[in-house]
Amino acid sequence: MERIGILTGGGDCPGLNPVIRAVVRKGLLEGYEFVGIKNGWKGLVQNDTMPLNIDSVSGILPRGGTILGTSRTNPYKKEGDVQKVVDNFKKIGLTSLVAIGGEDTLGVAAKLTKDGIPNIVGVPKTIDNDLSCTDYTFGFDTALNIATECIDRLHTTAESHHRIMVVEIMGRHAGWIALEAGIAGGADVILIPEVPIDMDEVCEIIKKRHGRGKTFSIVAVAEGAQFKDKNLILQDQKLDAFGHVRLGGIGENLAKEIEKRTGYETRVSVLGHIQRGGSPTAFDRVLGTRFGVKAIELIKTKHFGKMVALSANKIIEVPLQDAVKELKTVDKEFYDVAKVFFG
Ligand code: F6P
Numbered sequence: 001m002e003r004i005g006i007l008t009g010g011g012d013c014p015g016l017n018p019v020i021r022a023v024v025r026k027g028l029l030e031g032y033e034f035v036g037i038k039n040g041w042k043g044l045v046q047n048d049t050m051p052l053n054i055d056s057v058s059g060i061l062p063r064g065g066t067i068l069g070t071s072r073t074n075p076y077k078k079e080g081d082v083q084k085v086v087d088n089f090k091k092i093g094l095t096s097l098v099a100i101g102g103e104d105t106l107g108v109a110a111k112l113t114k115d116g117i118p119n120i121v122g123v124p125k126t127i128d129n130d131l132s133c134t135d136y137t138f139g140f141d142t143a144l145n146i147a148t149e150c151i152d153r154l155h156t157t158a159e160s161h162h163r164i165m166v167v168e169i170m171g172r173h174a175g176w177i178a179l180e181a182g183i184a185g186g187a188d189v190i191l192i193p194e195v196p197i198d199m200d201e202v203c204e205i206i207k208k209r210h211g212r213g214k215t216f217s218i219v220a221v222a223e224g225a226q227f228k229d230k231n232l233i234l235q236d237q238k239l240d241a242f243g244h245v246r247l248g249g250i251g252e253n254l255a256k257e258i259e260k261r262t263g264y265e266t267r268v269s270v271l272g273h274i275q276r277g278g279s280p281t282a283f284d285r286v287l288g289t290r291f292g293v294k295a296i297e298l299i300k301t302k303h304f305g306k307m308v309a310l311s312a313n314k315i316i317e318v319p320l321q322d323a324v325k326e327l328k329t330v331d332k333e334f335y336d337v338a339k340v341f342f343g
Contacts, residue, residue, distance in 0.1 A: 002095040004032050004299060006052060008066040009040030009073070009105030010242075013125045013139030014280035015288040016066035016100060021057040022292025023098050023123075028054060030300055035092055040101070041108055042073035044085040049092060061285060064278045072241035074108060086116035095119060096304070098295050102126035102137070103324055104242045106307060110320040113305045121298045122307035122320050123291045127276055130174035130327045133318040134309035138291065141283040143170065143275040144180050150271055151185025154218060162215035164206065164258055164266040168251030170275050171222035172244065174329045177275065182220035183338050189217070190338045193224035194330045197254070199232070203261045205343040210264070219258070225250055232257060290315045 006023055008016050024034050036052035037043035050056075050068070060067055075081035089097065096119035099109040106122045113120050124131045127143035147169050158165040167187075169178040175192020182190035189205050191197050206217050232253060251268040259266040280288065287310065294308040294315045306317040 002032050003035060003093050005035050005037050005044075005049075005089070005092065005094040005097045006068065007037035007040055007043060007097070007099055008068045008070050008125070009099065009101040009108070010070060010126070011072075011102070012065050012070050012276055013127050014064045014142035014276070014278060015138035015284035016068075016070075016125060017060040017063045018280060018285045018288035019100055019123055019125070019138065019292040019295075020052075020067060021060050022289040023295050024052055024054070024057045026293045026296040027299075030296060032296070032299075035094065036068050037097075039069040039071040040073055040105060041075050041085065042071040043068075044088050045073060045075055045081050046084075047088040047091060062279045064276075064280065072104065074104065074242050076108060076111060077241065077243070082112070082115055085112065089117050096121070096299050098123060098299075100125050102128070103131060103327060106131070106320060107324045110305075110324050113320065119299075119304045120320070121295045121304060122323065123295055124307055124309060124323065127177065128171055128174055129176040130172075130329065131323055132326055132328045133307065133323040134311070136287065136310050138284045138288040139276075139280070140176065141287075142278070142281045143177050144184070145281055146275050146278070147177050147181035147271055148184040150269070150274075151181055151187060151218060151220065154269060155186070158216040158218060161265070164217045164219060164255070164262070164264050166219045166221060166251045166255040166258065166266060166268040168221055168223055168268065168270040170271065172224045173327050175222040175225065176330060178220045178222035178225075179330050179334065179338055183341070185218070185220070186341065187218045187220040189219045189342055191219070191221040191225045191254070192330055192335065193222055193226065195335065196226055196228040197221075198228050199257055199261065202254075203258060206258065206262055206264070209343045217264075219254065221251055221254055223250055227253075
């Protein structure tokens with residue numbers, strides 16, 4: 001009998017469990033058996049697995065996080081780990097693997113298809129929505145809705161206290177959550193990693209708004225946004241296992257700078273991991289389910305080295321290599337829509 005391994009890697013994300021459930025339910029119908037690989041690539045390095053059957057996926061559809069656990073372990077970062085992954089794949093008796101992750105996890109998957117495990121199918125996950133070749137990754141919609149609700153809540157307190165509220169939103173290289181939550185929540189300024197922050201411009205927008213009688217403003221900033229003026233940068237330089245700088249701090253700096261330059265009382269709210277926690281939206285449950293079913297179809301037809309993707313509301317397959325080549329960042333046209341409402 002063919003045995004499929006499933007792993008979830010990188011930052012967790014609402015919708016992982018619906019994908020796992022869909023892969024297992026569809027796969028069981030097709031006669032496959034499953035092994036859960038615990039904690040992403042780390043589980044294959046350490047041969048750490050768990051049983052995965054119809055009972056283990058029962059009741060997980062609305063649950064956030066991942067029943068398999070996750071990590072940011074990258075086997076290409078440590079000598080000998082890739083060989084361990086390949087050896088354990090064989091030892092566990094796997095015939096194929098479903099890797100559910102973002103650019104890092106799927107980047108490893110793409111490399112492994114050339115380095116000893118050709119039978120891999122990828123499923124695109126990340127709240128950041130920055131993977132190429134797919135209109136959406138699952139998890140983004142949930143994070144977007146949480147961030148939008150937070151902006152709504154910040155509005156009422158900002159208005160009562162006549163304050164500027166800076167809201168720091170996740171988004172490492174791409175500002176999709178900040179952009180869309182900012183538009184949906186009616187933020188007065190939206191700052192994203194794709195466009196360096198010009199403090200003169202930001203303060204001018206706020207002053208103009210206050211000039212027409214408004215006594216509060218909401219500034220949405222993606223955590224990966226950078227100041228144009230390099231003297232203002234102050235970020236935690238600790239690295240995670242994939243070698244990325246641990247972000248955080250932009251909101252605090254921005255708030256200080258706005259208060260200093262405008263004289264308006266300014267506070268900051270960092271949404272952080274709240275955006276990744278909790279139950280997935282209906283959209284993410286459905287998208288994750290469609291992705292999971294398609295992943296099994298790819299395995300059944302031996303379309304390996306592919307990633308499932310959403311394109312014009314159809315679930316398609318794309319080469320894994322193409323999906324991880326470059327990130328999908330916010331385009332100017334979309335940002336220009338947001339700018340109409342600045343100030
Ligand atoms: O990639 C998803 C993401 O949530 C980013 O938006 C954020 O920068 C990062 O993960 C945070 O990672 P960690 O949970 O390791 O702090």
